[in-house]
Amino acid sequence: MKLKESENFVVLGLFLGAVGLLSALVLALVSDLTAPEIEKAELRSKSAALKQLKFPEFDNDPTVEKHIFDGVTFMAVRRGGKLVGIAAEAETDSGYAGKIKELVGFKTDGTILAVLITEEKETPGLGKNVCERKFKKTIFNFLKPAPKGLPANEILDQFSDKKADGKIDWRVKKDGGDFTFRTGATVTSRAVTEMTGKAAKTFAKHREEILAKFAEKAPEVTK
């Protein structure tokens, strides 16, 4: 009762300090317990995304082996140790609502297999439609399992089979480039197109170096 009515600032300060210390202990404990799970969850979502990129079948974990060129992270995709493709992770700050991150799957000759947006905060209904690859559920099919493979997206699909060989203008048509954009979401379309172009051009520019680096023996995976 005495403590409850206390106005002695030393007592008050000590009490608050003790509460803070207790909560810090609880948080340290929880953080320690969840840290491995969080890491696993992040890796899981990344490798799930990598599996969708239309690579030929692969059996390594591409997130282990990576090299960065001009801000684009390249990862080796292998089957039985042999290089079957390159995954690239690029990001841009010129989205309508901040950062957009994407994964691009390349054949070893630089042709794009598929593009997948992994992180964005665009406006629902506008910019989100440019970034989202989602199987459309309706009342007629929501009980059926979603079809396998990568859901279509007309903006992202136009990058497939393209290659940065100097013939393609990696800009949206509004800016004089080769790619269609979504009306009402020009900023997002532009950001995605230019980011993909940058990834493709970086790959074309450093292709020899990247292949040479990945041609060296794959690092032993220690688990």
Place this chain on the structure above:
Amino acid sequence: MKKYLGDIIRGIWKENPVLVLLLGTCPTLALTTSASNGVGMGMATTFVLVGSNLVVSLIAGIVPKKIRIPVYIVVIATFVTVVDLLMKAYAPPALYAALGIFIPLIVVNCIVLGRAEAFASKNGPLRSICDGLGMGLGFTLTLTLLGMLREFLSSGAVFGVKVITAWETDFLLPAAAPGAFIIVGVILGVRNHFRRTAAIRAGKLYVPPSEIDCDNCRICKIDKED
């Protein structure tokens, strides 16, 4: 037993945090763009409410009056961080991506501090848990309802399932913040109408809360002489 049940029911209907107490409007308006977002945010808030109510009711007896608010905030912030870490580890990535930036905001959600101060600090642990559960459920149900309405009006879908398949293009107003204000307003109006007719039928005079009573509002009369 009846007392505990009453504590739960009260939060869901009679003192619904969003529709009656009008607390926690920020997450209500910002997050309910889809029904599943509403469920996720509601459940996270419920967990924090129950946890903080329990701890506050246990320590209320020894916390010095002068520093009770900072102590409660530390307790709440601890629970919110725990929820954040747990969601990061176990929740579906899509849900965390949508709610992630709003989870830290539960700390300053007035529902949580409000219940700690108004209820948990004056009642025992069991009743406080029931109160937290009731308030949390009320919050979750309202957010889900709002999310369903907004998702349906903007894209013809409920929980991601398109009900009206002919709607190809999204209608953006209900998905944006202004639409949320309008829909919350309509729900409040409907609720008040029902309470009023019920009160008249029972022969009682219904007095709406002064903040939402038209007689007390000056907006329409602003340029008229008094």
